[in-house]
Amino acid sequence: MFARLLYESFRRQKRRKLLAGIAITLGVAVATAMIAVATDIGDKINKELRTYGANLLVTPQEDTLDVEIGGVNLKPPSDGSFLNETDLPKIKGTFWRHNILAFSPMLPASVSVMSASGSRDATLVGTYFAKKLTFGKDDFSTGVRTTHPWWKVQGDWPADNSMDVLVGEHLAAKLSLTQGSSLTIDGQDHRIAGIVSTGGVEDDQIVAPLPVAQNILGKPGAVRRIYVSALTKPEDALARRDPKTMNAELFDRWYCSPYVESIAYQLQEAIPHSHAEQIRQVAQNEGTVLSRIKGLMLLVTLAALFASALAVSAAMATTIFERRREVGLMKALGAGDFAVAALFFAESTLLALFAGVTGFFAGSFLAHRIGRSIFDSQITIQPVLFPVILAIAIMVTFAGSAAAIRRAVQFDPVYALRGDA
Amino acid sequence: MNSPAHSSVADRRAHSDHTSMFLRMLIRAAVVRPSRAASALLAMVVAAAVATAMMNLYVDVQAKLRKEFRSYGANVVVVGKDGASLPTDALAKTESVLGGRGMAVPFAYVVARTSNGQSIVVAGTDFARVQKLDRWWSANVWPDSPNQALVGMRAMQVVSPAGQPFDLTFQNHTVHLEPAGTLQTGAAEDSRVYLPMAGFLAWTGVQPSTIEVAVNGSSNEMSATIQQLTNILPAADVHPIRQIVEGETRVLGKTRSTLYAAAVLIVLTAALCVLATLTGWVFDRGRDFAIMKALGASERLVGGFFAAEAAALGAVGAVLGFVLGIGIAAWIGRVNFNATVVPRLSVLPVVFAGSICVALLAAIVPMSLLRRVQPAIILKGE
Numbered sequence: 037m038f039a040r041l042l043y044e045s046f047r048r049q050k051r052r053k054l055l056a057g058i059a060i061t062l063g064v065a066v067a068t069a070m071i072a073v074a075t076d077i078g079d080k081i082n083k084e085l086r087t088y089g090a091n092l093l094v095t096p097q098e099d100t101l102d103v104e105i106g107g108v109n110l111k112p113p114s115d116g117s118f119l120n121e122t123d124l125p126k127i128k129g130t131f132w133r134h135n136i137l138a139f140s141p142m143l144p145a146s147v148s149v150m151s152a153s154g155s156r157d158a159t160l161v162g163t164y165f166a167k168k169l170t171f172g173k174d175d176f177s178t179g180v181r182t183t184h185p186w187w188k189v190q191g192d193w194p195a196d197n198s199m200d201v202l203v204g205e206h207l208a209a210k211l212s213l214t215q216g217s218s219l220t221i222d223g224q225d226h227r228i229a230g231i232v233s234t235g236g237v238e239d240d241q242i243v244a245p246l247p248v249a250q251n252i253l254g255k256p257g258a259v260r261r262i263y264v265s266a267l268t269k270p271e272d273a274l275a276r277r278d279p280k281t282m283n284a285e286l287f288d289r290w291y292c293s294p295y296v297e298s299i300a301y302q303l304q305e306a307i308p309h310s311h312a313e314q315i316r317q318v319a320q321n322e323g324t325v326l327s328r329i330k331g332l333m334l335l336v337t338l339a340a341l342f343a344s345a346l347a348v349s350a351a352m353a354t355t356i357f358e359r360r361r362e363v364g365l366m367k368a369l370g371a372g373d374f375a376v377a378a379l380f381f382a383e384s385t386l387l388a389l390f391a392g393v394t395g396f397f398a399g400s401f402l403a404h405r406i407g408r409s410i411f412d413s414q415i416t417i418q419p420v421l422f423p424v425i426l427a428i429a430i431m432v433t434f435a436g437s438a439a440a441i442r443r444a445v446q447f448d449p450v451y452a453l454r455g456d457a
Numbered sequence: 458m459n460s461p462a463h464s465s466v467a468d469r470r471a472h473s474d475h476t477s478m479f480l481r482m483l484i485r486a487a488v489v490r491p492s493r494a495a496s497a498l499l500a501m502v503v504a505a506a507v508a509t510a511m512m513n514l515y516v517d518v519q520a521k522l523r524k525e526f527r528s529y530g531a532n533v534v535v536v537g538k539d540g541a542s543l544p545t546d547a548l549a550k551t552e553s554v555l556g557g558r559g560m561a562v563p564f565a566y567v568v569a570r571t572s573n574g575q576s577i578v579v580a581g582t583d584f585a586r587v588q589k590l591d592r593w594w595s596a597n598v599w600p601d602s603p604n605q606a607l608v609g610m611r612a613m614q615v616v617s618p619a620g621q622p623f624d625l626t627f628q629n630h631t632v633h634l635e636p637a638g639t640l641q642t643g644a645a646e647d648s649r650v651y652l653p654m655a656g657f658l659a660w661t662g663v664q665p666s667t668i669e670v671a672v673n674g675s676s677n678e679m680s681a682t683i684q685q686l687t688n689i690l691p692a693a694d695v696h697p698i699r700q701i702v703e704g705e706t707r708v709l710g711k712t713r714s715t716l717y718a719a720a721v722l723i724v725l726t727a728a729l730c731v732l733a734t735l736t737g738w739v740f741d742r743g744r745d746f747a748i749m750k751a752l753g754a755s756e757r758l759v760g761g762f763f764a765a766e767a768a769a770l771g772a773v774g775a776v777l778g779f780v781l782g783i784g785i786a787a788w789i790g791r792v793n794f795n796a797t798v799v800p801r802l803s804v805l806p807v808v809f810a811g812s813i814c815v816a817l818l819a820a821i822v823p824m825s826l827l828r829r830v831q832p833a834i835i836l837k838g839e
Contacts, residue, residue, distance in 0.1 A: 066722050087708065101648045105578055186704070329522070335788075336789070340719065347503060347726065350500035354496050409714075
């Protein structure tokens with residue numbers, strides 16, 4: 037009998053059930069999409085923040101002072117110590133290798149350049165553009181194109197094994213150089229692959245593949261510093277502690293968290309005689325911006341959940357309120373309060389289940405579309421979200437129905453049947 | 458039954474005109490059966506509140522986030538052409554262009570020699586401004602007198618490994634300095650010694666060659682400021698710091714788009730749920746509709762009545778929702794940004810018009826269905 041009542045209720049009141057169902061589906065869909073986006077936005081924005089460039093700098097341990105103003109090196113460049121280029125792939129062997137997006141070695145050299153319109157002294161920096169490297173079984177490509185994404189090249193990026201160079205736009209203007217022309221650097225001719233514009237000191241410099249700079253300095257395999265771009269976790273109290281004062285357990289926890297400090301520590305371990313330091317301008321501010329955006333999305337998600345919950349409640353309340361005549365009839369035929377309430381609750385649950393499942397998939401699709409169109413990447417939907425969302429949907433529908441069901445049960449059947457309730 | 462109060466009500470009823478009857482019906486509909494209207498109104502208020510909060514946030518959040526992005530420091534740099542010093546009034550001119558919408562910090566650089574002949578970069582700057590602009594500079598103590606220096610972490614090992622006072626020489630002028638604190642940034646600053654501008658000028662006589670500028674506002678405002686600075690300072694190169702500007706544009710753009718998508722989704726859901734609730738509510742009042750028609754009301758009057766009722770509901774819901782929504786936006790602003798979100802009154806007309814439109818739309822569908830039904834059938838209760 038109960039099952040038949042339930043079945044008939046859905047069969048005969050298609051319109052009302054559909055309206056309530058649509059309301060719940062929409063609410064659940066938006067809730068799912070928002071929760072999925074909010075849980076994933078930290079990772080997504082963290083990746084976007086890498087646009088600010090490297091957040092770690094590796095230098096030789098016994099380094100002499102840089103004497104550099106506005107990108108012009110005023111120190112004899114062969115001074116000081118160097119890192120070894122062959123150690124670089126080891127960066128991809130550290131504990132947090134998957135968090136290290138890319139790195140670029142730098143080797144500056146003072147050179148004299150000569151072109152058709154004159155000669156002058158300039159700084160040449162040797163680096164990787166998009167160098168293919170291998171560590172163990174992993175092949176990866178790394179260089180300034182990833183660590184310095186704001187560099188714009190008019191023309192082509194030079195190949196890492198070529199002798200071609202990039203010329204900074206200010207220097208190019210002063211020497212009236214264009215893409216494709218050639219330039220004499222310390223007596224050797226180089227083709228200009230492109231003109232680079234960075235808005236920084238490189239605009240007055242020459243950027244070349246690393247071997248070119250090593251040849252000029254006569255130091256094969258030498259690297260002056262390495263810029264590393266890594267995905268990090270915002271700093272907290274543990275991150276700031278000195279690893280030397282930690283006990284073994286705490287140290288393991290610190291070592292296995294992707295703090296910028298622990299990644300720096302691991303870089304120092306990987307590269308002999310090196311010193312790794314966070315670039316505070318980039319590293320310190322990431323956390324603030326990230327937590328603000330995450331907090332914003334969390335609060336917006338809360339607002340969305342609140343709105344969908346109330347919308348679902350309102351829809352449920354209306355559907356039940358409409359049916360007080362039915363309640364009157366059932367009670368007049370001898371149904372108890374419990375039987376009536378049970379019927380309505382069963383209906384609500386069934387509705388919530390159907391609409392919840394539909395809403396979850398619609399919401400997953402929405403989240404997927406948002407990820408594709410805004411971040412060009414997948415938004416991962418944790419499978420654990422499915423039962424959680426379903427439980428929330430049923431709870432909210434229940435809560436929304438409860439007040440209306442209680443009132444419906446309290447109707448005097450006589451008034452309800454007369455239509456005066 | 459014939460109480461004085463009652464007869465006066467009857468009197469008033471007898472002498473009242475059409476308009477007041479219409480108004481009375483509208484008001485009675487809400488007063489006599491408050492519970493019926495309540496759930497519809499609740500849905501309306503929630504929808505309007507969420508819409509208001511999202512629109513308000515969407516407009517305001519960019520300004521809030523831009524402020525956060527200014528913790529990355531300067532986004533524009535003014536440098537003397539070919540490393541020359543800037544004119545002495547360059548800082549004052551820059552500040553006049555900024556007019557309070559940003560910050561400017563001067564830097565002067567020289568290469569000095571330590572007592573054992575090593576070259577070192579020494580910079581003069583305004584520490585009060587630097588502390589505000591470059592908040593990532595980590596210094597244990599900031600200098601406060603002209604003879605105190607802020608020494609970079611790596612420079613410290615060269616000039617004053619034990620924290621003792623040291624001498625620096627520039628063009629045969631020697632200055633005796635006291636290290637106040639150690640500076641750590643992880644960049645070029647670590648190899649330099651920073652002096653207060655007054656002490657630096659007295660020692661070297663070299664004017665600032667660089668002004669780092671943080672311009673608040675959108676990218677258009679920034680380009681305009683750069684243009685103005687270029688015009689007012691012909692002896693200088695003014696250019697944006699692309700690393701900072703592009704990072705900001707990108708992250709801000711993504712956040713904006715996400716928030717936009719969220720706002721559209723939420724407003725749409727809220728509107729559709731209101732539509733569903735209100736449609737149910739109007740259907741529910743089929744009997745009222747039938748009685749009015751049975752008593753001789755024209756279709757236009759009945760239609761007008763329901764439309765007015767829906768519009769009134771929409772209007773009341775919009776106003777209540779607007780107030781609630783401003784509250785939600787302000788709460789989010791306080792919790793997340795520690796700053797108030799300015800209530801945008803420009804959102805009110807949008808929310809108001811939107812609410813009434815949705816309410817009217819919700820009334821039209823069931824009305825056209827009810828119109829086809831004979832009043833007698835509805836009144837019979839089938």
